[in-house]
Amino acid sequence: MRIAVVGTGYVGLVSGACMAEFGHQVTCVDTNPDIVSRLSRGEPTIYEPGLDDLLQRNIKANRLSFTTELAGAVAEAQAVFIAVGTPSRRGDGHADLTYVFAAARDIALHARNGAVIITKSTVPVGTASRLRDLVAEVAPLKKLEVASNPEFLREGSAIQDFMHPDRVVVGTTSEEARQVLKEIYRPLHLRETPILFASCETAEVIKYAANAFLATKISFINEMADLCEKVGADVQDVAKGIGLDKRIGDKFLHPGPGYGGSCFPKDTLALLRTAEEAGVPLRLVSATVEVNTTRKQNMARRIIEACGGSVAGKTIAVLGLTFKPNTDDMRDSPALDIVPALQKAGAFIRAYDPVGMEHAAPLLPEIQFAEDPYSAMKDASAVVIITEWNEFRALDLTHVRRQLKEPVFVDLRNIYRSADMAAAGFRYVSIGRPQLPPVEVEAERTPASVHPLKSAAAE
Structure with a gap:
């Protein structure tokens, strides 16, 4: 055809x-x-x-x-x-x-x-x-x-x-x-x-309803993550426990800094406007949008608290800028809320993203881009994972500690185990999980003349 x-x-x-x-x-x-x-x-x-x-x-x-x-x-x-x-x-x-x-x-x-x-x-x-x-x-x-x-x-x-x-x-x-x-x-x-x-009308509603429902699941599990932090529960186990129920399913139950991208933000807003014109209040969708907006704004405060209550004059290493991995799309990425808020609080941002830095550059001025994850961390007071690219899942933690000025690791995607990070000596902050005290580890700083990736390859 x-x-x-x-x-x-x-x-x-x-x-x-x-x-x-x-x-x-x-x-x-x-x-x-x-x-x-x-x-x-x-x-x-x-x-x-x-x-x-x-x-x-x-x-x-x-x-x-x-x-x-x-x-x-x-x-x-x-x-x-x-x-x-x-x-x-x-x-x-x-x-x-x-x-x-x-x-x-x-x-x-x-x-x-x-x-x-x-x-x-x-x-x-x-x-x-x-x-x-x-x-x-x-x-x-x-x-x-x-x-x-x-x-x-x-x-x-x-x-x-x-x-x-x-x-x-x-x-x-x-x-x-x-x-x-x-x-x-x-x-x-x-x-x-x-x-x-x-009918065409039904097909058009199906598209918006599907995206709104998935966005609602994300906002729901993010609110459960907040509750888990207060009561000492583990949101990942909670997500698994409810996701095994076939009526609920395990998709889109991954806590994080909020949804972004080309679809969910604009489609939930468009659905709300359509419903308003039809005189039908969509209270669940409205709450979903509000929760997500607040969520992204709160992430910067979480990072500042992890850094002792102030990031003024500190370098923060940011890993991942796109709204999700395997895309260069920056539309409504949580990074667009988090990074400016940290800058406003006085932080200097050094960032790395595998494919998104070209698109991020005009959207996030006055940040420095690094050539690899370890270079981003050099003399930083904290490292923050915003996007869960696969290459961030197996970082050499020894080299990470050597690069950092302070062993603060903020994982907004829960890609590491809390016990492992505490054992490695990090003050590890994740989403919806109990925070474990770090084990005292004597960290050897990497000399400035030694490239961290070359060091990793040599060992």
Whole structure:
């Protein structure tokens, strides 16, 4: 099937490449010629594990191409996906549909008769109906169907999520559109992936409801972590204990500094605005947003307390800046709240992130970036893990102590065992777990002329 995808951001690029992998003929459209040039050479413009191989394989097989010319891309396409951004609108939190409506207008002008226009972007309930009216107004002589096909891709594992999804949700009342979407997802149907067909309004609510529910689980376990700290319980055991209940499940029960990223923050706000307009209070979602906002603000205070109540004039080593590992996405990352708060309190920040430092630089001015984790810790009064990249899970603790001016380790992702860190002599602060007193360990400082990674390799 010939498919066009308008928008080569996270959703559009991954979706287009995966549909090409299914065997479809896919053309992705972007207005930026530099992005199109890079993608045409098989160079991803986002960080996503496995995406470079997927692009190069399908470009070489002539199943995937990129262009700035929307008219030519959609002229022969049987299905056209809209995968442009829907950021939160300034001032009121509504999803900004400017790009969606602009894309739909251009598609309607140039699409062939009988084409199906499909929203892949996350849009509020009622958007498909508005698009249907817009398309009819722009191209009254064409029969163009509108459908909704929300995405459920997790950054860092998006290809796996697209190729092996829990389900596919399609919103349409048209039999023609239904058949087109069934053909697009035929490879998944053959693997018995559930494909749910519903109205467009239902599909649009499903997307927002799913993200709001997952965000609620995160805020819930974070509040339980606060309780555990006060009563001497271990939140990780609590999460395991409730997660083994199949009615609850163990996903998204990992305590931390709060959720971020491209979806949860903006989608929960957009859902609240939609519900307000409908006159339906969503008190649970509202509380979820409030808990998460407060959570990120409180993390800086937690770090300051771990440093003895003041970070003025102190260097703090920050490991991980992106909102989650395996992505370079900085959108609504907890680091964007934590780092400025520490700077305001007088701290100097030296940070390291495996792939996110380029995107972090304009967002977090006046911090120093290090070339590796150990360099970030040199003469620091504390090290703080904000993002749980795998390379932070097995740090050489002896070298960490040698690098630090004070043995303070703040782990906002609970990737180390409290007993191990106490035994290694750290004043170890984690989330929702009892704090153990450190064992006295005589630390040998690393000479300034010795690179810590070279020292580690030599031992």
